[in-house]
Amino acid sequence: MKRSSLITIAFFARGQNINSPLQKNLVFEMLFPEGKSKAFVLSEDDGPVEDRQLIQLLNKYEVKGTFHINAGRLKDSNTVNAEEIKTLYKGHEVSVHGYLHKGLGKVSRLETFFEVAEDRRALERLTGDLVRGMAYAFGSNNTDNLDILQDIGIQYARTVEETHSFDIPENFLLWHPSIHQLGGAHYTNSTTKLNEKGLAQFFKLTDEFLGLDKTGVFYVWGHSWELTDKWDVMEKFLKRISGKDDIFYATHIELVDYIHAYRNLIYSVDKSMIKNPGSTDVYLRFTDYSDVDNPIRKDLCIPAGTTVNLNCTTIKK
Ligand SMILES: [Zn+2]
Structure with a gap:
């Protein structure tokens, strides 16, 4: 339009x-x-080395991603390097995932503060930009401590609870995604075969979103390491979801700002x-x-x- x-x-x-x-x-x-009526957000956790391949694919299809990084784990051999954060994720969003990837559901308020504030501080230094979003490590959260996130300047926080819907949540600090990428909630590691039922459900929801005639957000989350032997399926998905005139392809924080x-x-x-x-x-x-x-x-x-x-x-x- x-x-x-x-x-x-x-x-x-x-x-x-x-x-x-x-x-x-x-x-x-x-x-x-x-004037677009729909938005698509892809949210990926942990900063594994496979993010490099995923970003190439996202750039090819002009789809934006939001990448939740643990700044305290960037020396691990299976994660991206601190030095490449600024260039690798250019055009996408870098966001908090906890400095050491601790589940916030059971830690003290002080640890919650450290996990979030230290990660935010470190990522802002690495990107040279403001970092304002977050995904809970393990999806673990404590609703009594959301004020801490707010005080630190976090404007949204994603869980791993699937809604299978396209609704915008009431509380941005408990933002439940639509679905796990490729229906992957059903497999346990990168060598496990795709769960056919989960995958069928994933593409069914994708088609529902493409046919939606009202305002809605399709929010897909996952980890790029899950795609190790499934890049062809991910590309099939990106081909289907990309290039639509009525979809706003946004990072999570762009969606929140809008x-x-x-x-x-x-x-x-x-x-x-x-x-x-x-x-x-x-x-x-x-x-x-x-x-x-x-x-x-x-x-x-x-x-x-x-x-x-x-x-x-x-x-x-
Ligand atoms: Zn994680």
């Missing part, structure tokens, strides 16, 4: 007067950048004016049910730093 077609709005020019009801019967839904930008929109009481105070263009879809038999549905862009008046005919940035 072209942006220019989104920012011309003439639909409320008619009939607006002082006797209009206090609020129009409008329903707003978030769209992603450029959702915050959408939620920061300010509406007038009668909903006829919408202000975007941020620095990101925000897209939304609204349906006007003023005439319930003939609802009007439109997609709209609220450019960064502007106020859109739905009564006006044309919006200029």
